[in-house]
Amino acid sequence: MHHQNFKPLLASRCDLLSIKYPVAVTPKLDGVRVIIRDGVALSRSLKPIRSRVVQSILGNLPSGCDGEIVCNDGSFQGTVSSVMSEDGVLNWTYHIFDFLDFSTPEIAPYTDRMHQLQDHLERGRLNKNCKVIYPEFVYDKEGLMQFVQEHLDDGYEGTMVRDPSGTYKFGRSTVNQGILLKIKAFEDAEARIIGVEELMHNDNPAELDELGHTKRSTSKENLVPAGTLGALVVQSLEDERITFKIGTGFDAQQRQELWNQKDELIGQYAKYKFFNQGIVLRPRFPTFLGIRPSDDM
Structure with a gap:
């Protein structure tokens, strides 16, 4: 098994002046981080998610899916109640925003990883409680701020900014690396x-x-x-x-x-x-x- 030292990729706060374009952007979610590995849904700290419902529904996804579970009513506490209790109810969606192929020691760039994810999902049926968050690409600050405003208007926390060729770092990206950054009205x-x-x-x-x-x-x-x-x-x-x-x-x-x-x-x-x-x-x-x-x- 590869990537024994795996840790989830985490974001740093964005410095708009240091961004190197183009960048890939997605809305920032407010949920519970879930990584799928070898048929088990793991939390950010790599402990199995307690909910039997989550394990039964997400366990069949490709190993390497990385995303967040968000309660359908949008509340963080509702998400926690659904995911972190053994008898959690099915009132959530798993939003997949990245993928790491655990079957190989190589780590592909972000855009290639999303293609890998798409290839895996095309071989199997994506559960109705799962959704893939594909990025939009922007080429200047004006375009970026337009997406930030759209995401806020749509009720999201903010915007995630990625280097399209960025690796999957085991831990937190730095601002200078620019692998994964976040823009938020509130922290x-x-x-x-x-x-x-x-x-x-x-x-x-x-x-x-x-x-x-x-x-x-x-x-x-x-x-x-x-x-x-x-x-x-x-x-x-x-x-x-x-x-x-x-x-x-x-x-x-x-x-x-x-x-x-x-x-x-x-x-x-x-x-x-x-x-x-x-x-x-x-x-x-x-x-x-x-x-x-x-x-x-």
Whole structure:
């Protein structure tokens, strides 16, 4: 068996000034990474995906398929629930965006790998829960930014940018290599959950300010516990000295479910998105996306 030191190819943040054209672009997905190897669906950390449904449906795909499973309703937490539990339901699509032929020690360039994938799939029937993401090619910055805007308008996270002749690096591409880059309006990251805070209802009487706007005092005396999650207290994975709170991005059901399991949350990882401009230490406007399974880290 070849490529014993295999690791999934990962992207670096794109520097528009350093891009060497032409490039191949695809929409950036927000799902769970899945690689098929020897009939087993593996996570980003190369552990078998827990869902028996995923294994039964994807196990027959050609060894070397690389992609992401995305829940059909588009939610990251829905994807995690479907993929990372043994009895996950079939409400997802596997988007294949790369291929590595494990039967040979040579690694073909990206465009050749996509041709190899197409050849393999033509020999067998592609399951209806699978979709191949073929790239578009752009030749200048204007064309690239047009695709970035289209992808954002279509609800994607951003755009993936590849070197058409790039290899499959085992690990993260650097900006200078340009093998795989990402362009996003928001960045996302993970942080370790170290605490939870309860939501507090403000029962202080409403008053009008000088402009006629309603305001309420923040006096703690009339803040009433709501019995549900207010915020996650998290610790940066890059610098343990940095802690911050994630208090937005939850719906009412998520807040209650997370509050009901608050003791089990400690030590788990929260995935969040944030605005990546003007950052000094703590992320700006961190917004909850989901609980990231350790298998997918």
